[in-house]
Structure formats: structure tokens, C-alpha cells
Amino acid sequence: MKLSEQKKTEWEKTLRETTLIGPADTIVEHTEGDLWELFSQTRGNYFFTTEKFVFVGGLGGLHFFSTPYSKITELKLCNVGGLIPFLPTGIKVTYTDNDGKIRKKKCSVLKRKEWLAYLQQKIGR
Numbered sequence: 001m002k003l004s005e006q007k008k009t010e011w012e013k014t015l016r017e018t019t020l021i022g023p024a025d026t027i028v029e030h031t032e033g034d035l036w037e038l039f040s041q042t043r044g045n046y047f048f049t050t051e052k053f054v055f056v057g058g059l060g061g062l063h064f065f066s067t068p069y070s071k072i073t074e075l076k077l078c079n080v081g082g083l084i085p086f087l088p089t090g091i092k093v094t095y096t097d098n099d100g101k102i103r104k105k106k107c108s109v110l111k112r113k114e115w116l117a118y119l120q121q122k123i124g125r
Helices: 005-017 110-125
Strands: 027-037 040-049 051-056 063-068 074-081 086-096 102-109
Touching: 005 040, 005 051, 005 102, 027 063, 027 074, 040 063, 040 102, 040 110, 051 102, 063 102, 074 110, 086 110, 102 110
Parallel strands: none
Antiparallel strands: 027 040, 027 102, 040 051, 051 063, 074 086, 086 102
């Protein structure tokens, strides 16, 4: 889903205010999707900026993460779902956070193979 210029400007302002992106960073691509953590599913927005991969979701943006492409160490397709993950819409993103900890996020999006290829290009793999 393509963002209108107005929505893109609003999102960039919000992402900068919350320090999820830097002052010069801009949104290049956007898609809606879900973030799966343990047994919870959070609906939200994925942003592919010039510098980072960002998720903001939940009521009032309570769930979020932001990582520079350079910190992503692994990308692979995965299934998502409740107790038994069976939906073939996931991309597992492994990255190193600012504290040096390894983080893994299960990102569920439509056209996941296209988004996986996009992320692979951004990280240079």
C-alpha cells in the first residue's frame, strides 16, 4: 500500500520525534503487516527507510523496533501463527541491538518473498 505524500510526511515526523529514525532519514517503502512475539500478534506498519527497517504497531504505537540495515545479520522465511505456526507469511529478521544483544523478530507481511529480496538488497546479500 503506497503512502500518500501527506501520510509519508506525518509518519516521518512521528518516527523522528520518537527517534526511530534520524533527522535525515526518509521513508522509501511501506507495507502493513503483523509482528509476532511468542503468542501475541500485533498489527502495524513496516517502514523501509533509506537507513533502517522499522515497525510501529498496536494502539498508540506501543510495539515498535527499529534497526539499521547494517545491524541485520540474518534474514529467512518462516511461518507465523499461534501455538502451531502454519501461516507462510513470515520473515525472521535477526539483528544486533544498540546494547550488542541479538534480537529476532518474526515479521508477517503479504508478498514476503518480494520484501525479503528488498531487505537482502538493502543489507548487501
